[in-house]
Amino acid sequence: MPEIVDVVVVGSGIMGVCLAYELARRTLRVALLEAYALGSGTTGSGFAWLNATSKTESSEPYFRLNAEALRRYETLVLEHKAESLGIHSGGTLYWARNSEAQQVATLRRRAERLQVLGYPYTTVNAHEMEILEPSVRFRRVPNEDVEGLYAPADKWVEPLRLIRFLANYARNHNAAIKEYCPIESFHTDMQGRVSMVRAGGVEYATRSVVLAAGLQTSALIRLLTSNPQSLQSVPIKQIPGVLVDTAPQSAEGQMRRVLYPPDSGGLHFRPTASGGLLVGADDTDAIAHGESLDTKRLSDIGKSLLVRVSDWLPQLSLLETVKGMSTYLCMRPVPQDDHPIVGALPGVKGVYVAVTHSGLTLAPLLAHLLAEEIMLKQIPPQLADYRPDRFLQIPHTSK
Incomplete structure (x- = not known):
């Protein structure tokens, strides 16, 4: 007999475990399926910088999405404590040598953009930077004129610690967390809706699947369907x-x-x-x-x-x-366009995708929004610009 679950999540990087966390806390029956170990892909090997400051040259909606994602981390910290999550505050510190005009122009342009967007930052001089980081040599020569930008809202994180905490939370709320459980096949019903996932020799009966497998997403779509639009909608x-x-x-x-x-x-x-x-x-x-x-x-x-x-x-x-x-x-x-791909996959009912760059920054927010979409069958406004079907230029749908 197959195991009956409400949602199958494929992939245990930060996106997958955040989805399992969000869905399980909404009392849905969740199975998180991972072909290898938890966090063994991109999440566990990246720079793990939580920030919006590096997105000042991006579109305003995308910048604001990142800023909102950092506020989502603050909510997690209030609920679970930073130490448990492996989250470290301290911010980001940029600086420039005043003798290098291009460096200074770039720094000031970033500061101007942050001010327009309402993101917290402060300009700092050499003495103030030395107080913040006494072990750093900010001046190449004595009395060199330098200026800095300090963004205190940015953070860094221990990715595997965060992943394990969220996975354990989901497990404690009745989610099945399955490592070393590669996907073998997907099945759809007569109406073209996903109905079964087979992985690790076990069948999972479900009506919703989320592909959150990063670089493996395209291969999973090929296993799922031969519909060319499905693959075209997730260019990675x-x-x-x-x-x-x-x-x-x-x-x-x-x-x-x-x-x-x-x-x-x-x-x-x-x-x-x-x-x-x-x-x-x-x-x-x-x-x-x-x-x-x-x-x-x-x-x-x-x-x-x-x-x-x-x-x-x-x-x-x-x-x-x-x-x-x-x-x-x-x-x-x-x-392909450097922005998240989150939402219903064209061509197969009941299947969603969630893949993005800056996953550690964005995943808690994107997972929260996608969980709401799966529950309510309504597209959250924050996700409207990031649907898979934008690459096909067809109207958005939530299935």
Whole structure:
């Protein structure tokens, strides 16, 4: 006999577990199916920066969606406590050298945009930045003139800790959380509505399925249906990123915030829960996108990133840090137009998709909204611009 559930969620990244959390707390019977371990995909290997400040050049609705998502995190923190969720406050700190006109113009443009959009920030001078982060060298030479932008609402998170907490909450509210349970088949009824999911040798009878499987979403759609519109409605790019994770640093060399120094390659780094550093850069991400990286090439990139970080962290023991570093690729699912794809999948009734870049920032809000849609059969206004059928240029539907 099949197990009877209200909703099957496929994928246990941050989107999938947030959906299981939201649906289970609404007393729906939920089965979360994951082909591998919880959080073993993109979520567990990303930079895990919760922010809206990096979206100032995006459309206003998309920026506001990210800002609202951060407020959703505040709600989670009030209910469950930041420590339990693995959420760390401290904000983001950008700075620029006044001798570099382009750097200063970019920083000020970001500040102007944040002001227009009503997102909290403050401008800071070198002395104020040194108070915020005593271990950071903000000036390359003594008395160098620098200016900064501090966005206190931004955060960073321990992704696996967050995922496990949300999954355990869902499990404690009668959700079935199934790891190492790959999807084998989908079945639809005579009306073209999903009716059964088979995974890990078990059948789940259901009338609603959410595909929240990141880069595996396209393969799941192919398994589900041969309707070309279904696949065309979820165009996803695979964008690699290179990150370096280090061993714990000395107490004198530790910091609390996400930092964006005046580096032409978009260097960024933050602390980790163990006291180490997590480092990335836009230019090394571009290298990963343009070539195949073997282990040695990855290691060389990691070393180069740490050399760049050492310009700003004088307490960093470069030799010891390189010895204890781990450099890896994070493969990120990014919708074709860089905006979320959330809602009913064209071509198969009862099936929804939820895939986005900046998943850790957006997932708690998107999952909350999609759970409401599944319950009420109404499209939330915040999701109207992000429907799968926008790629087909057909009217929105909620099924």
